[in-house]
Amino acid sequence: MSAPRTKKATPFLSTVIHQPYIWAIVALVLLLVINLIKDPGYLGVSFNAGTGNLSGNLIDILRASAPVMMIAVGMTLVIATRGIDLSVGSVMAVSGAVSMQFMSTADGSAGTAFAAAGLALAVSAVLGVVNGLLVSVVGLQPFITTLITMLAGRGLAKVITAGQNTSASNEPFRWIANGTVFGFPVVFVIAAVIVAILAVLVRRTALGLMIESIGINPKAARMAGIRPIGILISVYIVSAVLAGVAGIFSTASVMTVEVAKTGLSSEMDAILAVVIGGTSLAGGKFSLTGSVIGALLIATLDKTIVFLSIPSSATPAFKALVIVIICLLQSQRVRALFARRRAQGRPTPPSSPSAPPNPASTRKETVSA
Amino acid sequence: MSTLLERPTSGPARSARPSLLTRLKPNLETLPTLAAVLIFIGMIVYGEIAYGRIVQANTISNLLINNSYLIILAVGMTFVILTGGVDLSVGAVIAISSLVGVMLANAGWNPIAVIVLMIVIGSAFGLASGILIQFFNVQPFIATLAMMFLARGLASMLSTTPERLEDDSPIRALSTEWTLIDGPKINDLVITPNVLIAVVVVLVAFFVLHRTRLGRTVYAIGGSEQSALLMGLPVVRTKLTIYVISGTLAGLAAVVYTSKLGIAQNITGVGWELDAIAAVIIGGTLLTGGAGFVLGSVVGALVLGLMNVLITRDGSIPPEATTIITGGILLVFVLLQRLVVSRKRKT
Numbered sequence: 001m002s003a004p005r006t007k008k009a010t011p012f013l014s015t016v017i018h019q020p021y022i023w024a025i026v027a028l029v030l031l032l033v034i035n036l037i038k039d040p041g042y043l044g045v046s047f048n049a050g051t052g053n054l055s056g057n058l059i060d061i062l063r064a065s066a067p068v069m070m071i072a073v074g075m076t077l078v079i080a081t082r083g084i085d086l087s088v089g090s091v092m093a094v095s096g097a098v099s100m101q102f103m104s105t106a107d108g109s110a111g112t113a114f115a116a117a118g119l120a121l122a123v124s125a126v127l128g129v130v131n132g133l134l135v136s137v138v139g140l141q142p143f144i145t146t147l148i149t150m151l152a153g154r155g156l157a158k159v160i161t162a163g164q165n166t167s168a169s170n171e172p173f174r175w176i177a178n179g180t181v182f183g184f185p186v187v188f189v190i191a192a193v194i195v196a197i198l199a200v201l202v203r204r205t206a207l208g209l210m211i212e213s214i215g216i217n218p219k220a221a222r223m224a225g226i227r228p229i230g231i232l233i234s235v236y237i238v239s240a241v242l243a244g245v246a247g248i249f250s251t252a253s254v255m256t257v258e259v260a261k262t263g264l265s266s267e268m269d270a271i272l273a274v275v276i277g278g279t280s281l282a283g284g285k286f287s288l289t290g291s292v293i294g295a296l297l298i299a300t301l302d303k304t305i306v307f308l309s310i311p312s313s314a315t316p317a318f319k320a321l322v323i324v325i326i327c328l329l330q331s332q333r334v335r336a337l338f339a340r341r342r343a344q345g346r347p348t349p350p351s352s353p354s355a356p357p358n359p360a361s362t363r364k365e366t367v368s369a
Numbered sequence: 370m371s372t373l374l375e376r377p378t379s380g381p382a383r384s385a386r387p388s389l390l391t392r393l394k395p396n397l398e399t400l401p402t403l404a405a406v407l408i409f410i411g412m413i414v415y416g417e418i419a420y421g422r423i424v425q426a427n428t429i430s431n432l433l434i435n436n437s438y439l440i441i442l443a444v445g446m447t448f449v450i451l452t453g454g455v456d457l458s459v460g461a462v463i464a465i466s467s468l469v470g471v472m473l474a475n476a477g478w479n480p481i482a483v484i485v486l487m488i489v490i491g492s493a494f495g496l497a498s499g500i501l502i503q504f505f506n507v508q509p510f511i512a513t514l515a516m517m518f519l520a521r522g523l524a525s526m527l528s529t530t531p532e533r534l535e536d537d538s539p540i541r542a543l544s545t546e547w548t549l550i551d552g553p554k555i556n557d558l559v560i561t562p563n564v565l566i567a568v569v570v571v572l573v574a575f576f577v578l579h580r581t582r583l584g585r586t587v588y589a590i591g592g593s594e595q596s597a598l599l600m601g602l603p604v605v606r607t608k609l610t611i612y613v614i615s616g617t618l619a620g621l622a623a624v625v626y627t628s629k630l631g632i633a634q635n636i637t638g639v640g641w642e643l644d645a646i647a648a649v650i651i652g653g654t655l656l657t658g659g660a661g662f663v664l665g666s667v668v669g670a671l672v673l674g675l676m677n678v679l680i681t682r683d684g685s686i687p688p689e690a691t692t693i694i695t696g697g698i699l700l701v702f703v704l705l706q707r708l709v710v711s712r713k714r715k716t
Contacts, residue, residue: 155692159693320521324501
């Protein structure tokens with residue numbers, strides 16, 4: 001309700017409001033500047049002519065951002081439908097466990113690597129189907145469904161490896177995490193390609209609109225002829241498969257799956273990336289670009305904390321605090337407060353048109369409260 | 370309860386839902402809880418036949434002693450689920466509360482102060498969730514999820530290694546074993562102060578839910594929050610209160626658990642929110658709120674505890690699979706609930 005008014009008054013402010021991930025970009029630049037102060041050569045990217053590889057801190061950040069980017073993009077689509085996928089971290093562990101367990105008994109050929117990855121993604125997809133069916137067909141609340149798959153999935157990963165941290169050796173599989181394509185890390189290239197494909201799928205077709213309409217008003221979406229079941233199942237499958245990809249990324253670098261630790265609290269990173277990117281946890285409009293920037297920010301934050309040798313034990317609490325703060329900022333009450341304050345700042349014409357919406361919004365709140 | 374629900378039925382426009390609810394009420398409230406009791410008895414009978422040594426004093430005592438924390442958690446969760454909400458933060462709250470408790474107790478703090486502080490930590494997290502939900506319109510699962518992340522994060526800030534409570538700490542006194550009936554060999558009926566705490570919690574919760582205004586309001590909010598508000602019930606205050614209750618009981622469960630085990634870690638209580646939700650759902654409380662019994666949740670907690678006993682006795686099921694089974698049982702019960710509710714709606 002405040003948007004049209006501000007658009008007339010200050011166009012710059014309105015663009016800032018319309019692109020919430022501008023703050024993520026600011027934070028990203030800020031972190032890089034902090035690193036730059038600590039070490040002026042931080043942003044340097046060197047080219048190794050012998051191997052054709054790029055190396056440097058920025059490349060490391062890109063490499064580290066790939067798994068977060070995968071789960072964040074999947075989570076964005078799920079959250080856009082008013083759902084949530086708490087199981088991403090466990091699906092990562094399951095995917096890693098399946099691939100490592102498969103390769104630990106097979107030979108080290110490229111075919112084995114492909115089969116392992118395929119099998120891991122297939123198992124992830126099955127978990128996604130379970131989530132999707134329970135949410136769409138049965139009509140269970142998403143958080144309870146994915147809470148079950150989150151805890152049962154962690155158990156499943158432990159059952160697959162019999163509770164062991166299985167290791168395997170397979171050079172082609174390892175290449176996924178440690179190799180490079182045109183100098184860039186393979187994981188980042190794969191992630192970028194997947195994100196690009198998904199972006200085209202949801203933005204160049206009506207799919208994105210359908211997802212948003214389900215999130216904004218499921219009943220109206222159904223009245224408008226959108227079949228929610230297929231779309232809901234698809235987004236949960238996409239989320240699970242992307243989590244499977246993330247699981248392959250994060251286990252391939254060490255070629256070991258730690259069943260209790262792989263992907264632990266990754267759902268927090270994914271949710272954090274999504275909310276930083278400006279997608280509301282209440283569903284509806286989503287921004288894949290925002291989530292990708294959110295993932296880059298999280299990877300940069302993680303790397304910065306290591307770089308500045310700050311104890312990393314404080315990171316989860318800090319991330320959680322950011323989620324709480326963004327939740328507060330996204331709430332109606334705080335928005336109404338900001339809108340009122342902005343209206344008070346300009347006493348002349350805008351104060352009179354802003355007067356009616358405010359009581360209306362507060363009245364709506366008291367009824368819904 | 371019935372008077373609360375009947376009032377809206379007098380209005381012609383709103384007659385559909387509440388009247389249906391009143392008609393469903395006897396079945397919905399008693400049937401699932403009855404099913405839980407039958408399952409519990411069935412599990413006892415099966416266990417006695419298949420493995421033996423189930424119906425005897427020390428097994429029953431251990432069941433109560435080992436699950437007193439879960440019973441307390443389930444009671445808190447019952448309040449929240451009855452209003453149609455959920456509290457995902459309880460497991461993480463136990464982690465932070467027990468870590469703080471153990472570290473302060475080892476630092477020489479007065480044990481009473483430590484216990485009070487542990488409970489207050491739980492209340493504080495509950496209050497934070499409640500404020501987020503009530504005043505900022507955040508969905509319950511998101512608000513409590515954020516609190517879960519926060520509590521878990523703070524816990525890992527404190528320590529990532531197991532902290533051991535000194536054996537002579539007075540807090541351990543809560544798990545002193547009192548032998549009530551001295552049976553042959555080790556077959557004694559034993560209870561600990563922890564069990565008594567759990568029993569008191571259950572009795573107080575039963576009284577509050579069924580004999581006080583707060584309890585009636587809880588049920589009314591679960592039936593229809595809008596109606597409760599229109600009836601002039603203190604919805605805001607009640608919803609805040611139930612999240613504080615849930616948090617406080619999580620803090621109390623942390624005291625009980627810490628005194629029994631004597632170890633606290635940042636990963637303590639991972640997945641306990643699922644156990645608590647499962648106990649409540651198995652006990653016959655509707656996930657959508659409005660109907661259920663706190664005594665049912667106790668039975669649900671005991672069913673889960675007995676399941677663990679049976680899995681251990683059986684030995685062929687890997688312990689890692691326990692969470693899968695818990696998840697599966699929860700799923701089956703939620704599906705049954707939906708089936709019962711939708712069938713009743715049709716007829």
